[in-house]
Amino acid sequence: MNAIIIDGKLLAQKIKEKLKREVEELKKHKIQPTLAVILIGEDKASQKYVSYKERTCKELGIESIVFRFPENIDGISLSETIEDLNDNPAINGILIQLPLPTHLSQNVFLEKINPIKDVDGFTPYCLGRLLTDNPLFIPCTPKGVIRMFDEYGIELEGKNVVTIGRSIIVGKPLALLLLRRNATVTVCHSKTKNLKDITKNADIVCVAVGRPKFLTADMVKDGAIVIDIGINITKEGKVVGDVDFDEVKNKVSYITPVPGGVGPMTVAMLMENTVYATKIQKSQ
Numbered sequence: 196m197n198a199i200i201i202d203g204k205l206l207a208q209k210i211k212e213k214l215k216r217e218v219e220e221l222k223k224h225k226i227q228p229t230l231a232v233i234l235i236g237e238d239k240a241s242q243k244y245v246s247y248k249e250r251t252c253k254e255l256g257i258e259s260i261v262f263r264f265p266e267n268i269d270g271i272s273l274s275e276t277i278e279d280l281n282d283n284p285a286i287n288g289i290l291i292q293l294p295l296p297t298h299l300s301q302n303v304f305l306e307k308i309n310p311i312k313d314v315d316g317f318t319p320y321c322l323g324r325l326l327t328d329n330p331l332f333i334p335c336t337p338k339g340v341i342r343m344f345d346e347y348g349i350e351l352e353g354k355n356v357v358t359i360g361r362s363i364i365v366g367k368p369l370a371l372l373l374l375r376r377n378a379t380v381t382v383c384h385s386k387t388k389n390l391k392d393i394t395k396n397a398d399i400v401c402v403a404v405g406r407p408k409f410l411t412a413d414m415v416k417d418g419a420i421v422i423d424i425g426i427n428i429t430k431e432g433k434v435v436g437d438v439d440f441d442e443v444k445n446k447v448s449y450i451t452p453v454p455g456g457v458g459p460m461t462v463a464m465l466m467e468n469t470v471y472a473t474k475i476q477k478s479q
């Protein structure tokens with residue numbers, strides 16, 4: 196079978212062009228969308244993601260301000276920073292790059308973000324709104340995955356969709372979004388038994404585990420759709436996903452590549468959420 200390669204980079208480009216025009220329109224009304232990013236420590240992957248987010252903001256005319264802190268920052272200083280950003284009307288979006296150093300509780304600090312500026316959608320308020328079928332901000336990666344299905348005309352209603360991974364960044368919100376589209380969702384994770392028996396029956400498999408070649412060709416049925424949400428750096432410095440792409444692509448109907456699949460969509464959705472945050476704050 197000749198799989199269709201889902202081009203996340205191209206779709207992200209289209210979305211960014213539309214957003215750029217929206218930002219220009221806001222600027223005509225003296226409104227400058229602004230994103231604050233909090234980056235703690237020296238984690239190489241986090242630094243890379245943040246510089247990509249900064250670059251994309253610039254491309255679109257969104258102002259980004261990165262607050263960099265050393266690994267050993269204390270909780271009080273971090274809380275004060277978040278509170279200042281909450282109170283600053285010039286800041287429309289607040290993002291804390293994860294993971295946090297182990298001495299800082301992710302739940303404690305995410306909870307401090309004013310939900311109206313929560314462009315990552317990770318506060319209990321925004322996740323609760325999603326759970327209660329009344330979303331405010333939807334987490335960027337799962338939002339981007341759903342947008343890809345829509346762009347390629349992939350119907351979700353009644354489909355057996357298996358997700359692997361249960362983080363609040365991807366797995367849990369993705370399962371909720373799929374349910375909202377009337378898919379039959381099975382959430383698998385590191386403790387799932389007989390994973391292959393489950394993935395083999397899936398119409399769609401979404402993998403977010405962070406292990407190269409985790410999903411192999413024998414784990415998917417002929418004609419399935421595979422969404423690779425992993426980003427891993429090999430010993431050789433190559434970026435690869437969680438799927439054994441070269442083998443799996445010969446068996447499925449649609450597949451996302453890494454790089455050029457879900458990754459660019461995540462950043463495009465962050466930009467979309469930031470523009471949306473700006474609009475709802477200005478209309479209040």
Ligand code: GUN
Pocket residue numbers: 290291292293294315335336364461
């Ligand atoms: N770390 C890995 N992915 C993400 C993300 O989407 N947002 C934030 N804030 N941190 C992350």
